[in-house]
Amino acid sequence: MRLRTALCLSLAALATLAQGAPPDLLVPPAEALRTPGGVTYRVIQAGRGGTSPGPRDFVRAHLTGWGPDGATFIHTRSLDEAPYLSLERLMPGLRESLQAMVPGEQRRIWVPEALAFAGAKGRPAGTVVMDLELLDSVPDPSQAPPDVAAPPPDATTLRSGLAFRVLKPGSGTAHPARPSWISVHYSGWTTDGKLFDSSLKKGTSVPLQVKGTIEGWIEGLPLMVVGERRRFWIPEKLAYRGASGMPQGMLVFDVELMGIAPN
Incomplete structure (x- = not known):
């Protein structure tokens, strides 16, 4: 209602x-x-x-x-x-x-x-x-982005297979490290366009430790600065690796780095 x-x-x-x-x-x-x-x-x-x-x-x-x-x-x-x-x-x-x-x-x-x-x-x-x-x-995350099926030609692909594109530049200069505690907003889709999670629908950002996330985030988050928003295409081997009950295959995340906790 x-x-x-x-x-x-x-x-x-x-x-x-x-x-x-x-x-x-x-x-x-x-x-x-x-x-x-x-x-x-x-x-x-x-x-x-x-x-x-x-x-x-x-x-x-x-x-x-x-x-x-x-x-x-x-x-x-x-x-x-x-x-x-x-x-x-x-x-x-x-x-x-x-x-x-x-x-x-x-x-x-x-x-x-x-x-x-x-x-x-x-x-x-x-x-x-x-x-x-x-x-x-930002657009309603219930509607998947048009490039959710595969990284577009202007995306950067790393040796690991992680691909990304900057959606909005950040205003900060510091980057989080593996031990860092950060706050993020995110939305995640499977490549068929199904939204499986989004912090936007909760309104508030999510606190997490970089090293406690999936491998694709552990590699991608330290590339970002506060205020930046990126779209990541994360191969299954860097995501949930086929774990039961988890989203399968390559996953696409829009991630906005809201803050980095002081050491």
Whole structure:
């Protein structure tokens, strides 16, 4: 059941720190604009360019929201990292607003009740105000990438048979080592396009030790820096080696390195 109020993560859990309500909470400024769907907004900071999210994408964004009484109902900046959220599961006004943004953009939006919580029990009634910052977006992992069957010509293939392609450059300079503890987001498919696991659907990244993963990850993760996203094609001998109950054959993973724990 799709909930209009679902933000993938518990709003109560995210609203751990009360944030001072903005001075224009009740009355949008004169320069505010209006979306076709009826959301009032103003751009706080222009984005750095790039592609706006598609209707089924997962977005990584920071959200802070207030009800008409000024009470904070969501504040993701209290978390260690911005969560990934499925656009399909967001309330209509938030979904429309994020789809109109580009990475790096920040907006303040005034969402009328019909496009917000629509009278849902335990949620703010009336117009809600939210500050949004769109950091990134990725396609719905339920839809396998078009090159899942085999590495494309522009992929790099190592002597081991591991192939990869950089999907997004990182901003860091340090690389994890075999003993390193890291946090990653990932999605994994078999070569026939079946998704067998994805951290995106959970919203939060996964902590792991590099040396405790499959051989293809042990070889590939140390090539990455924080913020980087790569697609790996991992031969069966570097994956689960035909183990019962595990995905079989060559596997394809999209991996984003979110952080490296200090030694």
